[in-house]
Amino acid sequence: MKHFWYKNAIIYSLDVETFMDSDGDGIGDFAGLTNRLDYLSGLGITCLWLLPFYPSPNRDNGYDVMDYYSVDPRLGTLGDFVEFMHEAKERGIRVIIDLVVNHTSDQHPWFQAARSDKNSKYRDYYVWSENPPEKPQAELIFPGEQDSIWEYDEQAGAYYLHNFYKEQPDLNISNPAVREEIWKIMGFWLELGVSGFRIDAAPYLIEPYGIDNPDMKQLCSFLPQMREFVAERRGDAILLAEANVAPDKIPVYFGNGDRMQMLFSFLLNQHLFLGLARKEAASISEGLKLLPEIPHTGEWLNFIRHHDELTLDQLSEDERKEIFAAFAPEENMQIYGRGIRRRLPPMLGGDPRYVKLVYSLLLSLPGTPLLRYGDEIGMGDDLSLEGRTSVRTVMQWSGEKNGGFSTAPQEALAQPIISKGEYGYERVNVIDQQRDPNSLLNWMERLIRTRKQYPEFGKGKWRILETDHSSVFAHCCEWENRAIIALHNLADQACTVTIKSNDCKMKHPIEVLADHEYEPLDGDLNSIQLEAYGYRWFRVSSVG
Numbered sequence: 001m002k003h004f005w006y007k008n009a010i011i012y013s014l015d016v017e018t019f020m021d022s023d024g025d026g027i028g029d030f031a032g033l034t035n036r037l038d039y040l041s042g043l044g045i046t047c048l049w050l051l052p053f054y055p056s057p058n059r060d061n062g063y064d065v066m067d068y069y070s071v072d073p074r075l076g077t078l079g080d081f082v083e084f085m086h087e088a089k090e091r092g093i094r095v096i097i098d099l100v101v102n103h104t105s106d107q108h109p110w111f112q113a114a115r116s117d118k119n120s121k122y123r124d125y126y127v128w129s130e131n132p133p134e135k136p137q138a139e140l141i142f143p144g145e146q147d148s149i150w151e152y153d154e155q156a157g158a159y160y161l162h163n164f165y166k167e168q169p170d171l172n173i174s175n176p177a178v179r180e181e182i183w184k185i186m187g188f189w190l191e192l193g194v195s196g197f198r199i200d201a202a203p204y205l206i207e208p209y210g211i212d213n214p215d216m217k218q219l220c221s222f223l224p225q226m227r228e229f230v231a232e233r234r235g236d237a238i239l240l241a242e243a244n245v246a247p248d249k250i251p252v253y254f255g256n257g258d259r260m261q262m263l264f265s266f267l268l269n270q271h272l273f274l275g276l277a278r279k280e281a282a283s284i285s286e287g288l289k290l291l292p293e294i295p296h297t298g299e300w301l302n303f304i305r306h307h308d309e310l311t312l313d314q315l316s317e318d319e320r321k322e323i324f325a326a327f328a329p330e331e332n333m334q335i336y337g338r339g340i341r342r343r344l345p346p347m348l349g350g351d352p353r354y355v356k357l358v359y360s361l362l363l364s365l366p367g368t369p370l371l372r373y374g375d376e377i378g379m380g381d382d383l384s385l386e387g388r389t390s391v392r393t394v395m396q397w398s399g400e401k402n403g404g405f406s407t408a409p410q411e412a413l414a415q416p417i418i419s420k421g422e423y424g425y426e427r428v429n430v431i432d433q434q435r436d437p438n439s440l441l442n443w444m445e446r447l448i449r450t451r452k453q454y455p456e457f458g459k460g461k462w463r464i465l466e467t468d469h470s471s472v473f474a475h476c477c478e479w480e481n482r483a484i485i486a487l488h489n490l491a492d493q494a495c496t497v498t499i500k501s502n503d504c505k506m507k508h509p510i511e512v513l514a515d516h517e518y519e520p521l522d523g524d525l526n527s528i529q530l531e532a533y534g535y536r537w538f539r540v541s542s543v544g
């Protein structure tokens, strides 16, 4: 079978602005990130996903782009980017970047030209209306922060569509000239060596939200065209779609293997949290079973948390409430009526056994795992910050001033540092954890190393294994005569489980990872002990 690098990758996402400041201005930059590539390489990650680093007024953390061909001067220069790419390549680390083309910033020269001149060729780059239809409040993306998806522009004398903030006018994707611009942008960054793109807000690129009489044929052709373009320019580059959609919509994104290679696994993510809240493996199994078959070139990107809220919109109101009750009981921990604005460790009460259980699950679920900067040391959140910024605090490198992130005065930092409480940088930081053999960081390195040795998880066929304990999630992944089994106990009580599935005749289980040293199994998969929040991975030599 072909290589498909992204199926055995460990992807790590970061925002250059909050990762490492090299020049003491309080803002992370490419030179700082480049200096930390040895750290990332030691951690074992194989691919970086960089959040938008383009010039931007920063109304939406860089997801409002003013110039697609450049680097935000606060973060460095295009030269610094190229140096960074070279150094990443030296270490065998691939880089994927955010492609934000559902909308531009309202400061982008295209929008400026479009609003000031009806006859400008840029007018039709955006979506205008004299009398826009109202969208129900419930469907707004940022309820409470935005009250319509149409904004009247005095200069243009018309309303423009903006599915996100009003400073982010939507591009008119059905206009062939806009598509040409998008190919050019992609071509530019591919030429600089990126291994692909995270396609921001993918559903909005192909669904006619807010558009009257949409040209559906044009819209539907967009994803295959994008793939064709990328394939022609760089055969191994991937497209990773951010599409939080219902199961029946998923095939639209994968196509017959001729569209996106990867999709964020939003459904599984939400069911995973339901399973954790209920301490019931059934919810995780249900999440997996909801996912349709995907083409053999396709892959899921599994994640626990990323830079946005933990959205729970695909669950029922009651299910959402259960998760809120377990992990975000206070209103200030919730956002948009559908999500949670916390990092994982505080949600789990800081219990290291529980945190490790969740990451062990993440790295063993069928698909490719995504980690986010700070996950490896168990960084927390700052709920005193507004909205989604609670989880966007700067990286905690050491116990020094500003957590070693920057030498600037604290008020000058791009985003605050967590300095107080049990997640403050004096207690949670890289240097201390590197020295401590029992730290989360050292454990995470081992977890990553082990996962990379078992491509079965990312490339294989998965099966859920029935057990006699409802709190134990057990599954098996098989690939090219190899198989691996993982068991995860979601409950805070130890148990002894037996695998009941009789289609699973596995021999010679060899333990490759566990939360603790257990008695070796006596040859078959009966009476397997698991501690509270325990996990065990077994390599098995033959499967019947």
Ligand code: NOJ
Residues within 6 Å of the ligand: 060, 061, 063, 100, 164, 200, 201, 242, 307, 308
């Ligand atoms: C998804 C990004 O993850 C989010 O942070 C942003 O606000 C929207 N897309 C709009 O670009």
